[in-house]
Amino acid sequence: MLTHDDIARVLAYYDVGELRSSRPASHGAINETAFIETTVGRFVIRRNRRHIGFQSIKLRHRLLDWLRQRGFPAPRVLPARNGDTVVILNDRVYELSVFIIGDEFNPSRPRQLSDIGRVLASYHRAVTGFPDPPPPPPPRYLPSSLSSLTERLITRDLLGDLTVTLHWYERRIADLRRQLSDEAYAALPHVLIHGDIHRDNLIFRGDAVAALIDYDQIGIDARLVDVADGLVDMAVGPPPPNWSMWGVYRAPLDLERVQLFLSAYNAIAPLSKSEAQALPAILEVIWLQGNLRRTLSTPDAEPDYHLELLGQGQWLSEWMDRHREHVLAAAMVY
Incomplete structure (x- = not known):
């Protein structure tokens, strides 16, 4: 599980303010994900599993950018200060995206x-x-x-x-x-x-x-x-x-x-x-x-x-x- 200290160390590579709070995401069995709030906004941080190759992560980020350029509602992955969309600490790959406000699927709304x-x-x-x-x-x-x-x-x-x-x-x-x-x-x-x-x-x-x-x-x-x-x-x-x-x-x-x-x-x-x-x-x-x-x-x-x-x-x-x-x-x- 992502700890407060884990998240704070990753955020030091971004211009997103200081960490105020975090909570684990309820979904996502493959990767460790948490919802966080900083002094400037709300974000989603993810620590990728070790078996997921670096090139697969970069491919996914390229696809998200491709989709957003075409007006598709995909998540926005934020670049770190060095311009890269990942941060690597202790051989683990982290990424940060903008929190998307909304609700879950509601079967009572066909x-x-x-x-x-x-x-x-x-x-x-x-x-x-x-x-x-x-x-x-x-x-x-x-x-x-x-x-x-x-x-x-x-x-x-x-x-x-x-x-x-x-x-x-x-x-x-x-x-x-x-x-x-x-x-x-x-x-x-x-x-x-x-x-x-x-x-x-x-x-x-x-x-x-x-x-x-x-x-x-x-x-x-x-x-x-x-x-x-x-x-x-x-x-x-x-x-x-x-x-x-x-x-x-x-x-x-x-x-x-x-x-x-x-x-x-x-x-x-x-x-x-x-x-x-x-x-x-x-x-x-x-x-x-x-x-x-x-x-x-x-x-x-x-x-x-x-x-x-x-x-x-x-x-x-x-x-x-x-x-x-x-x-x-x-x-x-x-």
Whole structure:
């Protein structure tokens, strides 16, 4: 955790006044972050994890500057007195940015979904032409990538507690691979995605997005990755009766919220026909992948817990069977 003395030592390299107070940020498991107040204003200080390479940090700072030059609501990283956007002390890399006033995502304000769609589309347009992007990571939501997860679980399931459910997963994955092959995924429009579109990384003022933050997961991938992540996390309603509270996801999609999000996105950066057709499969991959990974990461849990997790993925897939045409209609541009 960043201490008062840590912060004071870093601030000595900036012209931002003297430290008055600080408190840890409630979000951000990858890096140590704190909100601070000085004699001249409010700021956010961050100590980057050691495994994050220096070049990755500088790349992120270049992207933030690129976005701000194009009028996009990204955080403003402050230069130190020497003009650099980082301070290195004891082999640790620190950075300082301006505090952004605003509120968290509010599910009771569905109009926020429209502005999320607008801002995400604006981001995807703004990153066009960004020089020297990072090397592409492995595609995030390939249906074919699910097979290795089920194979590992089948190998581990020595007593056969999960056999029936895992066989259902195998059949479903085969269906998804027919819907969206590796080649079809590779042909989707790719951009420098944000890679972490969820409620903790958006700051609001009323129904409007004041800022999109946290650019640690940027990489070249299908832009549908960002769209689908946003839908799964925020375009949801209350959980239905008997919803699995052990599962990874809060609730199924709410179709009215999906429409708000996608209509606003399509007004700025319309999805292609191939993207609209691929969206249901990618949403389903997210649901299955999340619950498979949680099952793998809890090897000592009881079988009932694992069946509950895998059952949520199955429930969501069956939800998509019933609502696929509605999702397609919301994604299509007419």
